[in-house]
Amino acid sequence: MLASLTWKDLIGAAAAVALLAIAPLLVKSNYLVGVLTVAIIYGLWAASWDFMSGLTGRENFGYALFIGAGAYTAGFLDTAYMANPWWGLPAGVMAAVGFSLVLGFPTLRLKGPYFALAMLSGAAILQRLMLIFWEKTGGEEGLYGIRPLLDSQLGFYYLVLGATVVSVMILVLLARSSWGVILRAIRGDEASCQAAGINVTFYKIASLAISAGFGGLGGALYAHYQLQVSPQLFSIVTTITVIIMVYVGGMGSIYGAVGGAVLLTLLTELLRDFGEWRLLVYSLILILILFFLPGGLIAPLWRKLRGAAR
Amino acid sequence: MAEILIYGAVTSAIYAMLAVGFTLIFGVARILNLAHGSFYALGAYTAYVLTTVLHLPLLPSAVLAVLFVAGFGVGLERALVRPLRGSQIAVLMITLATSLVVEQVLFLTFGSEYRNVPSLASGKLTLLGVDISAQRLVTLGVSVTALSLLWLFIQRTRLGSAILAVSQDPEAAQYMGIPSDRVFATVMGLSAGLAALAAVLAAPFLTVQPGMGLLPMVKAFAIVIVGGLGSIPGSILGALLLGYSETIVAYLISTSWTELVSLVAVLLTLILRPAGLFGKRAAF
């Protein structure tokens, strides 16, 4: 898994990107293009969640905090200050990174469930604050009147796809560099890493900040797609959705997470005919996948394919 | 003042029943059971079906509901958790998916609307000048009794000491020939039963609807962390802390701030004393 990228990986990635790029031309439905746009934003979130949590083994249950921070920042800039909406993207990234630093320093020394819960409460606190200070934040309804970045929906789809492809490439390359090796080593034995002279704290904080930054970018894109942000973005449900996607994709692989996001979003669409039974069928399928494929679906599948093509 | 004292005690008692079960599972099996909220919801709905649909008397219905949910817990451990126990995150995800399924099944069977579980005791009493419904006092009494019994069980019986042994050192316990699978199943059953008991007691004055399990579970999670993962006295103390701080905030500031309190408490505990009040330092 740690081997550097092979030409097979590159071909596989190119094929996947090409498929996503021509998908709108194939489906010819504005609605499905919208669904895919959201799916790819989720893919960006899933990949960056995986970068931090999949590699270091610290499950971040408050990831929604970064998503919400990015989305609200973009929303505030656009609606309250009427700045050029494109500024929302870098600002969203900065806000998310800022939060990751504030929360990261005190919590990253925690392990397992402790870190998970610390982040979870961080996100939930922000959600509560959004509701309590409703005069400023719009409360339950959130911010509305956010302008679209591009008038063309197809154009926006390609913008999101481009941003995600570049981000995922950066994340994959980082994960396969010496940086990734160190993160995985920290997962295995933090004390030895420390003893070997590695600045463990730096690596953990930096990886959380990177993960958060891309989350914030996704959040800002999301805000400009939905044209609205609401406190529900901060909720545990958002985080859980992202984690499930990573898990189905195969943890620690990053590209698998994107696959998981697209796959699960399309699955919810396919199940639409089940009406009110949809969520039940979805959760049952989820149980089956989790139970029989504990390593996930996408990444193991790709490894098999790659092996077969040898 | 007397109001804070009494209402805070009832709130804490409900939290304690949920948190103790949650922490037992973690302490013994080292798993975070995200289906804990489903036990609570299932308990309330079973009591609803038995009393309102099948018209059974209240007391036997309550007992049956607790037993049924305990059985469900054991079954869940057997069928889904045990095969995956090697991986923490796999267990986390499978229990999460289970809770989604339970919620959806309740949704589709009973609809989204509230259901009513009748009170064990009706009427109101006046205690220290505070009006309180009899059901709340019953809840307080029963939960204190149940938790004391659990304490006795763990301290005084063979199975209980096996549970204690496994929670202190699973490997050593294994070498000593303690059947860890049986211990896990027992603990899962106990924990589920306690959650169901909390639900049967609290349902008459709290809500009964399909999503009712999530909030109590998050609270239990928080309490357990504050008290120290795996520690029963810790979670009881955590429950008291949280129950009282919520009640005090509701009185002094505003009810819309109560939810914030537990969250801030958790975050502060984690930052200042990650092992929790009674946790072992080795646990983190």
Added chain:
Amino acid sequence: MTPIRRVVGSLAWLALGATAGLTLGPAAAQNPPIRIGVPTAIQLQVGRDTTDSMQMAVDEINAKGGVLGRKLELVVADETENPETGINAIKKLTADEKVDVLVGGYTSGVTLAQLPHISRAKTIYLGVGAASPSITQRVKQDYDNYKYIFRVNPINAAHQARALADFISGFVMAEMGLKKIAIIGENAKWVQDLVPILKKGAVDAGADVRMSEFFDTQTSDFSPLLSKVKESEAQFLVVILSHGSSDVFVKQWYDARFPVPIGGIDVKSMDADFFKRVGGKSISEITINGSIRAPISPKTIPYWDAFVKKTGRGGPVYTGPGAYDAVYVYAEAVRRAKSTDPDAVIKELEKTDYVGALGRIQFDDTHDVKAGPGLVSFGFVQWQDKGERAIVWPKEMRSGKAILPPWLKK
């Protein structure tokens, strides 16, 4: 619809069309149905009653030959209570299903999130569930983009606040003789909009507002709040909630035999079986209610009885009558416009004057349903012994004498 079902569907349509064409001539075969999109929370009672009531109206209209020779057809999409899913539902209905009109809604937050997407899809939307004034405010702020938005039901929270203020001065103060009131409401958009107006109205009427506080929608323990009300020495408690825990609130109020009567807007308490669901603990609670079996208009009782017969449920929740009327309001407008072109239909919708199950429906310049006597108005309905309901206010609608909580009777 999956592609396969769509193919099968169109095959069936072709087959039907072919046989019909032989007997009826080409006109009927060429008319595609008018598609009505229903974005609503289908797992909730509000959603089920919206859909069922609309289906009743559609069946009635179709039985009489449809509109402009075209049948009506419903397409339902689940909007849940989550803005993301809500936006998705709108996109599905407008871009994919290509519906002619949207009728639905429940949570104000979801509806507000959907508005820009409805406006971009240039599709008419008739709201039947969300009460926030901000929804129709957009029509005023930006008519060109938001002219597609109408609200049939419920009555704008601002109007509800005024009706509530009137109830306080006319009923609570004048008839019950209680001057000190407390106001508590859930921390949700429509309540935040409503409370300031209500407070001002009550104070202007001479009431002594002892306290007003918002509580979290997830509140599970009301005892601290109730204690504060008691300490404030209020004599009447005005409660405003819908998403929050109506059941928990009345249970705890009843169990404590709380010595202050309650009334206001409790959306769940508008349901016909609420009394049963809380074990009778809502006794004497008064709530605004637009959905009750009473001769509000000649159509109200027939609609109510037909609904009970069709669904076997106790009666529609608050979205029911509005959803039923919305289909008629739209159908009438299409008939007058002689087309489903949105701009033409909007012109006709603005002229709506229709007597439906809700009352007489007209829209004001923000496309909001007008409220008042002779138009759409609400009764203040009280739960009485054995789950009977009586309208206790306004006077002209009164159907029974108001009662006090059993523990306050002298």
